[in-house]
Structure formats: structure tokens, C-alpha cells
Amino acid sequence: GARSEAAAEFGELAVWPPVDAVPVDVSGLYAELAGDGMAYGPLFQGLKSAWRRGTELFTEVALPEEGHQDAARFGLHPALLDAGLHAIGHGDPAAAETGAQLPFSWAGVSLYAVGASALRMRLVATGAGDQRALALWVADGSGRPVAAVESLTLRPASAEQVNAAGAAHVESLFRVEWxxxxxxxxxxxxxxxxxxxxxxxxxxxxxxxxxxxxxxxxxxxxxxxxxxxxxxxxxxxxxxxxxxxxxxxxxxxxxxxxxxxxxxxxxxxxxxxxxxxxxxxxxxxxxxxxxxxxxxxxxxxxxxxxxxxxxxxxxxxxxxxxxxxxxxxxxxxxxxxxxxxxxxxxxxxxx
Missing domain, CATH: 3.40.50.11460 (Rossmann fold)
Structure with a gap:
């Protein structure tokens, strides 16, 4: 089970939608991200809903039906975890000037359950500017603890940087030539x-x-x-x-x-x-x-x-x-x- 010191933090995910949180419209998020050079395939478009409450961001994510059979193969399905982070900065005026905030470094990761195909996530800001970081609490669809992350460091990336990285494969080596x-x-x-x-x-x-x-x-x-x-x-x-x-x-x-x-x-x-x-x-x-x-x-x-x-x-x-x-x-x-x-x-x- 989850460690006792984290029990209170996970309690915020037991009542859903979160109390006193303001809904965030994410209906056009993936089209917006694609325009910024970050086009996600169907398996990774798992973000369903999001809410904000002060410095907290709550997200609800689920794998598409074709991904359910693979959920049991992972401790935590990577597409599912990634989708829970897609709303970072979305609708937040303070983050608009720094560009997209992308995951950079993870610390203090704990896994309490495996095989989930849907998640509730609570993300709490712990830093600002170039040192922006988040603490994460992750629960399944019924609010039971799945994972916790003490610190996820984010790095800003402009559309130009993302597009350049996406085009890098053109210069990659795909085969050995004798x-x-x-x-x-x-x-x-x-x-x-x-x-x-x-x-x-x-x-x-x-x-x-x-x-x-x-x-x-x-x-x-x-x-x-x-x-x-x-x-x-x-x-x-x-x-x-x-x-x-x-x-x-x-x-x-x-x-x-x-x-x-x-x-x-x-x-x-x-x-x-x-x-x-x-x-x-x-x-x-x-x-x-x-x-x-x-x-x-x-x-x-x-x-x-x-x-x-x-x-x-x-x-x-x-x-x-x-x-x-x-x-x-x-x-x-x-x-x-x-x-x-x-x-x-x-x-x-x-x-």
C-alpha cells in the first residue's frame, strides 16, 4: 500500500471531480499541440479532462480501447502516464511565455499498483521559471494509489526546438551501407x-x-x-x-x-x-x-x-x-x- 505520509495527498484523488477545482477546457488541446510541433498518435491522446485549483492541476486520463490489453504488461503504461502531463501549462497565462513545458528529470518515484488503464492525477507546482518542477500523485479510476513522484523537473521548449528535434530523424542512419x-x-x-x-x-x-x-x-x-x-x-x-x-x-x-x-x-x-x-x-x-x-x-x-x-x-x-x-x-x-x-x-x- 501507499506510504502513510502520502495518504493525505492521495486523499485529494478520492473525491472526483476534485473539490473546489475549476474545469479546464482540453477539447482542442491535441490540435493545439500538433500546431506547436508535438503531434501525438492515437494511443497517446489519453487526456479526457482537467481541472485547476491554485497551483494544483488535476487530470483524468484513459487508454483507448485498443491499448487496454497492453496495460497489464507495464507497471504503469507509458502512454497513460505521459497523457496525464499533457495539460501542463494549458490555460495557464504564467506558462504561456516560456513555451511548452516538457518532462526532463524524475526523482523519488514510487509504484504502488500495476496494470491500470485509467488514471486520476494530481500535479502540484514546486518550482518556477527554468527550475519549474512538479510533485505527482497518481490513482486509478476509483481513487486507489498507483504511483507518486516526489519531483518531476520540467524544461521549456519552443516550437522551433520541438520542430527541429522532430526533423532530426531525416539525418539519421537507418541501415548499414558497405x-x-x-x-x-x-x-x-x-x-x-x-x-x-x-x-x-x-x-x-x-x-x-x-x-x-x-x-x-x-x-x-x-x-x-x-x-x-x-x-x-x-x-x-x-x-x-x-x-x-x-x-x-x-x-x-x-x-x-x-x-x-x-x-x-x-x-x-x-x-x-x-x-x-x-x-x-x-x-x-x-x-x-x-x-x-x-x-x-x-x-x-x-x-x-x-x-x-x-x-x-x-x-x-x-x-x-x-x-x-x-x-x-x-x-x-x-x-x-x-x-x-x-x-x-x-x-x-x-x-
């Missing part, structure tokens, strides 16, 4: 020494580089301790090809195995100066209309991207086109120093 990598310094593959953990199913041994296979990391360590030279790159070449029936199991298995290998690799100081290159084929879409056929490899790439951000320079992701001349361009790709690459028809691309 472009040809710039030409780096010439590379002589014959001068390179590569190690492969697992079987060389990608055909690295067909290049001029000196390629050595190791059954696993342990076998590679034994070779290093026996005096084997440190390779220029260490490749992880998981098996390619997954049947449609086994995709889920393959994804789980591939990600689990990759996590174990990468964690062990990064924790071993003996590998600190070596680049681990994770090979996939068809795990990323490069070019218009291209698809992804290796879903397990795609999932592993997501995991590795996080590891790359924490360990810059130690991990490389390289996706090859086994149907083209991908293997022949591996040396040039690695020479670029990029953390993520793809090779299609012999052309090295980066995102």
Missing part, C-alpha cells in the same frame, strides 16, 4: 604466416601465405611453447552450412562456443599481441538485395561486435564470399586495419 575499402599498402601474401584454429574450410591454404592448422587453442599454445613463430593472424574458421531444421540449435551452439573461445583468448596474456580473425560466409548482407544465409554466424558477429568495443584492435570480423575470389583478397583486407570487413568477388568492403 563501401569499398581504400587501397592500402601492397601486401605480399608469401611473407605472411597464418594460424587456423580448426579445419581450414575457407581455403586459406590456397593462398601464398604460410598456413598452419591447429585442432584448437590448446594445440596452438603447445606449438608456441615449442618455439613455433608467432603468426601474423590467427583465424577461427567454424564449419560452414547449417540446415534449415537446425537453425535454432546452431545459433545457440555457435554463440556459446564463440563466447567461450573469445573470453579465454582475451584473458590469456600470451595472445595480447595477436589478432584473432573470425571468419564467416554469408553472415552479413553486402550490397542491395543481398541476403544473409548464415544466421548462426550473424548472431556470433553481434557478440563479437560487443567484444571489439571492449578490446579494440584484438578482434577482426571477416565475411567471405566462397563463390567468388574472396580468399585471394584476405591479405589485403587484414592490411587495412579495419575491425570489420567483407569480401565479395574479390572486392574488400567495410561498413
Amino acid at each position: 563501401v569499398a575499402a581504400g587501397a592500402g599498402a601492397p601486401v605480399e601474401a608469401a611473407d605472411l604466416r597464418w594460424a587456423v584454429l580448426g579445419r581450414d574450410e575457407f581455403g586459406l591454404g590456397t593462398t601464398d601465405a604460410q598456413v598452419t592448422e591447429y585442432a584448437d587453442v590448446d594445440a596452438f599454445v603447445v606449438a608456441l611453447e615449442a618455439g613455433e613463430p608467432v603468426p601474423d593472424a590467427v583465424f577461427v574458421a567454424p564449419s560452414v552450412g547449417v540446415s534449415a531444421e537446425g537453425v535454432v540449435e546452431a545459433v545457440h551452439g555457435a554463440v556459446g562456443a564463440a563466447l567461450e573461445l573469445v573470453q579465454g583468448w582475451l584473458a590469456d596474456e600470451r595472445f595480447a599481441g595477436m589478432r584473432l580473425v573470425w571468419l564467416t560466409s554469408g553472415a552479413v548482407a553486402v550490397g542491395a538485395g543481398a541476403g544473409v544465409r548464415d544466421l548462426a554466424g550473424g548472431a556470433v558477429r553481434g557478440l563479437l561486435r560487443s567484444a571489439q568495443s571492449e578490446n579494440p584492435g584484438q578482434l577482426v570480423m571477416l565475411d567471405l564470399d566462397l563463390d567468388g575470389d574472396g580468399v585471394g583478397a584476405v591479405a589485403a583486407a587484414l592490411a587495412s586495419g579495419e575491425p570489420e570487413l567483407a569480401i565479395r568477388a574479390g572486392v574488400v568492403s567495410v561498413p
Whole structure:
């Protein structure tokens, strides 16, 4: 239940409409807000009524019928809570000069009940000007406590600011575009020494580089301790090809195995100066209309991207086109120093 010190404040929501409060006309509010650059969709147009009493604002809000089924998914449905704040400044001459007052910072939030589809809200001003803030008490349609907020700080926003923010998505990045990598310094593959953990199913041994296979990391360590030279790159070449029936199991298995290998690799100081290159084929879409056929490899790439951000320079992701001349361009790709690459028809691309 609500804390005893808040019981009196919630008592103001037990009698509805609130006693001695003056109704505020909100019939044209959403059209007015849309004109100011704040257009709310149907789910967010939940404000039904509002009243003022001195520095207090009371609002009544409800989710549209299509939103009722989602109410139970939330402690407090975000569209419902937001709608209770839409009348802030509406019909208040003192707020007209500062522009729209938008929620900025929340403090002292308590939740007492969940799943409401309609609310009564009491908002009490606790600050003014640029430091304007509100205390909130929220009850359900029968006046039972739902939530309380000790302080909600507001920030003024002009129509120009709101419109500019709304247009920002035009400059946003909606997709990854792969472009040809710039030409780096010439590379002589014959001068390179590569190690492969697992079987060389990608055909690295067909290049001029000196390629050595190791059954696993342990076998590679034994070779290093026996005096084997440190390779220029260490490749992880998981098996390619997954049947449609086994995709889920393959994804789980591939990600689990990759996590174990990468964690062990990064924790071993003996590998600190070596680049681990994770090979996939068809795990990323490069070019218009291209698809992804290796879903397990795609999932592993997501995991590795996080590891790359924490360990810059130690991990490389390289996706090859086994149907083209991908293997022949591996040396040039690695020479670029990029953390993520793809090779299609012999052309090295980066995102």
C-alpha cells in the first residue's frame, strides 16, 4: 500500500471531480499541440479532462480501447502516464511565455499498483521559471494509489526546438551501407604466416601465405611453447552450412562456443599481441538485395561486435564470399586495419 505520509495527498484523488477545482477546457488541446510541433498518435491522446485549483492541476486520463490489453504488461503504461502531463501549462497565462513545458528529470518515484488503464492525477507546482518542477500523485479510476513522484523537473521548449528535434530523424542512419575499402599498402601474401584454429574450410591454404592448422587453442599454445613463430593472424574458421531444421540449435551452439573461445583468448596474456580473425560466409548482407544465409554466424558477429568495443584492435570480423575470389583478397583486407570487413568477388568492403 501507499506510504502513510502520502495518504493525505492521495486523499485529494478520492473525491472526483476534485473539490473546489475549476474545469479546464482540453477539447482542442491535441490540435493545439500538433500546431506547436508535438503531434501525438492515437494511443497517446489519453487526456479526457482537467481541472485547476491554485497551483494544483488535476487530470483524468484513459487508454483507448485498443491499448487496454497492453496495460497489464507495464507497471504503469507509458502512454497513460505521459497523457496525464499533457495539460501542463494549458490555460495557464504564467506558462504561456516560456513555451511548452516538457518532462526532463524524475526523482523519488514510487509504484504502488500495476496494470491500470485509467488514471486520476494530481500535479502540484514546486518550482518556477527554468527550475519549474512538479510533485505527482497518481490513482486509478476509483481513487486507489498507483504511483507518486516526489519531483518531476520540467524544461521549456519552443516550437522551433520541438520542430527541429522532430526533423532530426531525416539525418539519421537507418541501415548499414558497405563501401569499398581504400587501397592500402601492397601486401605480399608469401611473407605472411597464418594460424587456423580448426579445419581450414575457407581455403586459406590456397593462398601464398604460410598456413598452419591447429585442432584448437590448446594445440596452438603447445606449438608456441615449442618455439613455433608467432603468426601474423590467427583465424577461427567454424564449419560452414547449417540446415534449415537446425537453425535454432546452431545459433545457440555457435554463440556459446564463440563466447567461450573469445573470453579465454582475451584473458590469456600470451595472445595480447595477436589478432584473432573470425571468419564467416554469408553472415552479413553486402550490397542491395543481398541476403544473409548464415544466421548462426550473424548472431556470433553481434557478440563479437560487443567484444571489439571492449578490446579494440584484438578482434577482426571477416565475411567471405566462397563463390567468388574472396580468399585471394584476405591479405589485403587484414592490411587495412579495419575491425570489420567483407569480401565479395574479390572486392574488400567495410561498413
